[in-house]
Amino acid sequence: MTVAQSVARAKPISDQIALFESMVLTHEKALYQFAYRLCGNHHEAQDLLQEGLYRAYKSFAKFETGTAFDRWLYQIIHNLYIDHYRKRKRRPSVTSIDEPIQHLETEKTVEIADWTLNPENQAMRSELGDQIQRGLEELSPEYRTAVILCDIQGLSYEEISQVLNCSIGTVRSRIHRGRKMLRRLLLPYIQEKGAAQG
Amino acid sequence: MNCLTVRNLISAYIDCELDPEQKREFRNHLFHCPECNEEYEQLMSIKNCLENSCQEPVDFNLLEALYARIEEEKLAINPQTDGFYWGSRILMTAACLTAFFLTTFMLFPMKQKSTAQTNLSFSSPGIMMDQNITIDQPVNVYQASWVLP
Incomplete structure (x- = not known):
């Protein structure tokens, strides 16, 4: 079914x-x-x-x-x-450093895993993954979404056009431009890694 | 196909989004053009790099988070449904209306009194309603109406 x-x-x-x-x-x-x-x-x-x-x-x-x-x-x-x-x-966002933060009576304390200060976790994270993330953050949200959906999630252009509510031509150009921007940021790193391995 | 067209179609070729005829022309061009071939190789390596990027570990229960959010929504005070919110609004309206009517009644009786006095003095100046009036000399209707109550 x-x-x-x-x-x-x-x-x-x-x-x-x-x-x-x-x-x-x-x-x-x-x-x-x-x-x-x-x-x-x-x-x-x-x-x-x-x-x-x-x-x-x-x-x-x-x-x-x-x-x-x-x-x-x-x-x-x-x-x-x-x-x-x-x-x-x-x-x-603007935060006053003079005024104390007001706590609500109904506020609940939730324990959240700290992803930033754990050195072991930091060390274990893939260097390539970080590099890719930095590259993706340089892209505008529209290009970033198109590239993520295509290359990481593996969706076709037609499916991406449905998600983003735009034409297939727009999806094609966004992916192409996004990849070209990423090339500028990631290619030196990839080539350096390739040379070190080879 | 010229170089410009081919370079615009590289990503579509990589993602298998070209029709068979375009694919054939594209491959022929790459075979003869080292610059376009280099660009193709570079963009292909970017795609491979993204595809092979490590998956971030999921240490997050989606359904738990969803139900926590639903509970949060239930607990949130909605001013539209709060009894105190509507009660205070009704009281405010009632207070405004009372103040308006009181002000009006304070002002209007003063004016009515003065109008009544003017009318009385105009219709019968100096004569009370229960007085006996005698007219000695002949008067016309207009003079009589002036004297009589």
């Missing part, structure tokens, strides 16, 4: 929730990679993914049965990221 058929058959709410959960778990890793490559750090990626999943959960009834679930989620996450990116660009 295809996903579309499953969605069409799962009428009761409990079935819909169970189906949603199973589909999320199926694409868990791919979604996390996408969010991480977009944001560039784990904290932002987790926040983006949480909000994206929440939006998807709320509007799961509107999920079109003919479309793929992962692409639908990529679209939601991409739109959220673009909105957030534009807002952040318009209003840079």
Whole structure:
């Protein structure tokens, strides 16, 4: 049975929730990679993914049965990221250093894994992965998303055009320009590594 | 195909997004043009590099995060549904209306009194309603109406 058929058959709410959960778990890793490559750090990626999943959960009834679930989620996450990116660009965050931070009574303390200060983890992380991430961060969000979806997530141009809601020609030019920008940033590193190995 | 066209199609060729005829022409051009071939090799290495990039470890429970977010939404105080929010609004409106009417009643009785006094003095100057009036000399209707209450 295809996903579309499953969605069409799962009428009761409990079935819909169970189906949603199973589909999320199926694409868990791919979604996390996408969010991480977009944001560039784990904290932002987790926040983006949480909000994206929440939006998807709320509007799961509107999920079109003919479309793929992962692409639908990529679209939601991409739109959220673009909105957030534009807002952040318009209003840079200002924090007062004089006023103490006010804590709400209802505030909960959540333990979050520290990804930045763990030297072992830092050492274990791939150097190439870091280099790629730095390169991706240099690209504008539109180019970055197109390159990530094509080269890391392995989507076709048609699928990317559905996610980004643009023409295949636009996708093609974004990927091409994105790769050329990445070449400028990554090629010296790749050549250096190749020379060292060879 | 010239060099410009080929260079614009390199990424599409790498991703197998060209039709068979374009692919054939593209390969023929690469075979004869070392500059375009070099650019193709470079972009191909970028694609391979991205494809082989290590996957970041997922130390994050998506469903747990989702349900935490749903709980957070439930706990959040919504001013639109809060009873105190609407109660205070109604009280404010009532207070405004009361202040308006009080001000109006404070002002209007003063004006009504003065109008009534003017009318009385105009219709019968110096004569009370229960007084007996006698007119000694002949007067016309207009003079009588002036004197009589």
